[in-house]
Amino acid sequence: MPIASSTTTSSRLLALLSMLQARRDWPGGLLAERLGVSERTVRRDVDRLRELGYPVRAIKGPDGGYRLEAGSQVPPLLFDEEQAVALAVALRIAVGTGAGIEEAAARALATVRQVLPLRLRQRVDALEISAAGHGVDPQVDTGVLLTLSAAVRAGEELRFDYRSPGRTEDAEPRPPRRVQPHHLVVRAGRWYVVGWDPDRGDWRTFRVDRMTPRVPTGPRFVPREVPGGDVTAFLSARFKGSESADAWPCRGEVILGLPVAEVAPFAGDGGVEELGADRTRLTTGSWSWDALAAALVRFDTEIEVFAPPELRAAFAELSRRAGRAAGTG
Helix, strand or coil: CCCCCCCCHHHHHHHHHHHHHHCCEECHHHHHHHHCCCHHHHHHHHHHHHHCCCCEEEECCCCCEEEECCCCCCCCCCCCHHHHHHHHHHHHHHHHHCCCCHHHHHHHHHHHHHHCCHHHHHHHHCCCCCCCCCCCCCCCCHHHHHHHHHHHHHCECEEEEECCCCCCCCCCCCCCEEEEEEEEEEECCEEEEEEEECCCCEEEEEEHHHEEECCCCCCECCCCCCCCCCHHHHHHHHHCCCCCCCCCCEEEEEEECCCHHHHHHHCCCCEEEEEECCEEEEEEEECCHHHHHHHHHCCCCCEEEEECHHHHHHHHHHHHHHHHHHCCC
């Protein structure tokens, strides 16, 4: 709907800026039609935006038009209500990313909040979000993240030093590692590089907080598709100890002497089925049979193993270990 011609110049400039941010290219005639002004007025308004620091480029051609491009500085930005609230939410949870940007995110949120209209400020202040950090987990330097991200985008091989857990600083230095980085991923507050290791001929996952990139980067490489085609599923599968599908390599089925309401909240990605007032069938998995048996014991009730035999054997081994532990001391 055209904006009335009586709109003040300031309001019209804001409307023009909002339109230029909404899509890449705008024909001059269409802008004039939407704003309810002449194309000459549009040209004058574009010049005013340029004076304010917005890099609006004129597009040549039969239709002509304008494009808002990236500049050398950050001019004032214009957000609609949904964008402003989304930005506030993103800034509040930034502390949980492990990217070492907590202070900058807090300052950015304060800046955004200060210029919000009262009704939006109240909505943002009403957001009860607690971005829980990850205790003593090391933060990742933003410079390292930028270096790794640039290598992923450019398709350049990375050379880096890698600190393995448990190694002391005075241990014998290891030669630098190599990886063809395909993805930079954040999972549960930790950052990982997923890439192809040319020395081992396989996909590898590296924790970014243990990486120290070396310069210059290596040669360019031809991108590969991560196994399964989905990096999120691939990473989830690796954390489950699976080399292929995003599924636990050891899955079992048991019957617990508890109501389903007491089992479901702690079933994780397992499946539950109510068999009676105090009987629940639970199908779940883990990276090993011993780990699965130990995880099931936490339900503190009678456990009937339905399948498979490997899980029964794991319970027997766990029982022997518990007996030996009870006899010590």
